[in-house]
Amino acid sequence: MAKSDDCVYILQGLLVFGNVVIGMCGIALTAECIYFVSNPHGLYPLLKATENNDIYAAAWIGIFVGLALFALSILGIIGVIKASRTLLLVYIILMLITFAFEMASCITAATHRDSLTPGLFLKQMLERYQKSEPANNSDNEVTMTWDELMIKNHCCGVLGPSDWQEYTSAFRLTHNDADYPWPRKCCVLDAQGLPVNLDGCKLGVPGYYNSNGCYDAISGPVNTHAWGVAWFGFAILCWTFCVLLGTMFYWSGIEY
Amino acid sequence: TLCHPSVPPPVWVRARVRRLLSGAGQGSPHSLPAPPARLPYVPHVPPMALLGKVTATTFALERPRCVFDGHADASDSVWLAVAFANASAAFRNPCSRADVPPYKQLPTARSYMTLETAAAAYSCSAASPPVLRVGGDTACRDQGRQDPCNGPLPSPGPYRVKFLLMGCRGPKAETRWSEPILLRRAASPSTIDPAPARRGSDVVVIASILASLGAVLATTVLGALGAKAWGSLCHQDLGTDAFTRRSYRTHHIPPALPQPLPPSCGCSPPGLCRSA
Numbered sequence: 051m052a053k054s055d056d057c058v059y060i061l062q063g064l065l066v067f068g069n070v071v072i073g074m075c076g077i078a079l080t081a082e083c084i085y086f087v088s089n090p091h092g093l094y095p096l097l098k099a100t101e102n103n104d105i106y107a108a109a110w111i112g113i114f115v116g117l118a119l120f121a122l123s124i125l126g127i128i129g130v131i132k133a134s135r136t137l138l139l140v141y142i143i144l145m146l147i148t149f150a151f152e153m154a155s156c157i158t159a160a161t162h163r164d165s166l167t168p169g170l171f172l173k174q175m176l177e178r179y180q181k182s183e184p185a186n187n188s189d190n191e192v193t194m195t196w197d198e199l200m201i202k203n204h205c206c207g208v209l210g211p212s213d214w215q216e217y218t219s220a221f222r223l224t225h226n227d228a229d230y231p232w233p234r235k236c237c238v239l240d241a242q243g244l245p246v247n248l249d250g251c252k253l254g255v256p257g258y259y260n261s262n263g264c265y266d267a268i269s270g271p272v273n274t275h276a277w278g279v280a281w282f283g284f285a286i287l288c289w290t291f292c293v294l295l296g297t298m299f300y301w302s303g304i305e306y
Numbered sequence: 307t308l309c310h311p312s313v314p315p316p317v318w319v320r321a322r323v324r325r326l327l328s329g330a331g332q333g334s335p336h337s338l339p340a341p342p343a344r345l346p347y348v349p350h351v352p353p354m355a356l357l358g359k360v361t362a363t364t365f366a367l368e369r370p371r372c373v374f375d376g377h378a379d380a381s382d383s384v385w386l387a388v389a390f391a392n393a394s395a396a397f398r399n400p401c402s403r404a405d406v407p408p409y410k411q412l413p414t415a416r417s418y419m420t421l422e423t424a425a426a427a428y429s430c431s432a433a434s435p436p437v438l439r440v441g442g443d444t445a446c447r448d449q450g451r452q453d454p455c456n457g458p459l460p461s462p463g464p465y466r467v468k469f470l471l472m473g474c475r476g477p478k479a480e481t482r483w484s485e486p487i488l489l490r491r492a493a494s495p496s497t498i499d500p501a502p503a504r505r506g507s508d509v510v511v512i513a514s515i516l517a518s519l520g521a522v523l524a525t526t527v528l529g530a531l532g533a534k535a536w537g538s539l540c541h542q543d544l545g546t547d548a549f550t551r552r553s554y555r556t557h558h559i560p561p562a563l564p565q566p567l568p569p570s571c572g573c574s575p576p577g578l579c580r581s582a
Binding site: 142143146149150153156157160161163164165167169170172173176177211212215216217218219222226227228229231249252253254255256259261280281284287288291294295298301302 | 355356357358359361362363364366437439441442443444458490492493494495498499500501502503505506508509512513515516517519520522523524526527530533534
């Protein structure tokens, strides 16, 4: 009957469209996760030092899930057009496995983003910045990362230079309070990397030291990273859910 | 307050002092120097917003201007006396420069004097930075020099300070003692709690919705597979659904033979029926 033909054509068209969208989103997810994994803001050593780099694991999973989604969407398009039960069954099962992986990635990214509080970075900075006997290489990397962060973003400490005054630190063990109320990198530096006015910086005269904290410079990119992986993955999964339901309905209607 | 020499004078000098004091000894050329003038100025930490004005081992003071004009000569110098807040009442002005308590005696004598500056630096017309930093010189602490050392303070205090104008013959003027200045105490970083205040609602939303979607999908797949398996096992005809399925692998079905007409009317072409 013509009406049922139309219904089938419409369903086929919708499924093909759905799979095309999944394929494109898979490519986009892969590209986005490759961007995050490439560490554009140089914050990876800080996260690795806090032993909280699961958002990087989530991004790595996202790369492979994106490629899998692209490949499976092609398989799905072929299976829908040829109305092959075998192909569609393989498609459904592999899509379910990919769905499970992407679900894990989204939930991991969302959960671990929550745990990146100012207190976490503050504690790590106080315990590891300029540690005189670095236990392993990660302490050196933490120091270098903080130095670059403070110079590039004109900031000091996590919440401000008073972090160095309110708490004792590894830095304080090797640098006395009278000469170094806060690290030299917190001072406004000239072109050679020397403080413009050292006494002004030590006293805290506005204009000769960086008074704002670096937490915004850290949490901004990390939040973008985590939300990019978590929410984009969530959107893809919602769409994939609908396409999978339609495919299963279509599959069950194909006669042997 | 009268000055007190660090080495007590011999007995005969003390006897003469007692005789002079009991008599009208004011104005006599052999009398003790007059007690230093007491200026009403109170030293204080600068009111402007400076993050480093009080640290763990240093503090800043507003530079007194025009305070010593009228009392100071060109050769006089202004000292800063620093004492623990509970030892400030027991502080005695030194009679000469040699009696000035040095920095390294602070733990025992509970006070010291530092920041020896020419009195001209505190005059009204002097152009100088508006802030003095006490405790900023770390080099002199280790060398143990006898010079006035502006070394870092060893404990959080509290401290009280006053300025003392010293001339050739002893203190000429002094300001009042400041309010107690308490230095910062640093806490240990182990007191920082890195745990988040509360779990974000985003995580709950994502986790719950995704879990329910996954459960629905798994149920649907298992249900569909189970129904197919059940159907094939029981050989049931599943019948036609409301949605008419269309199969694309057509089976070759030979055309059905036309059924013979009922024998009531035996004519094949209609209209040409003749009764048999």
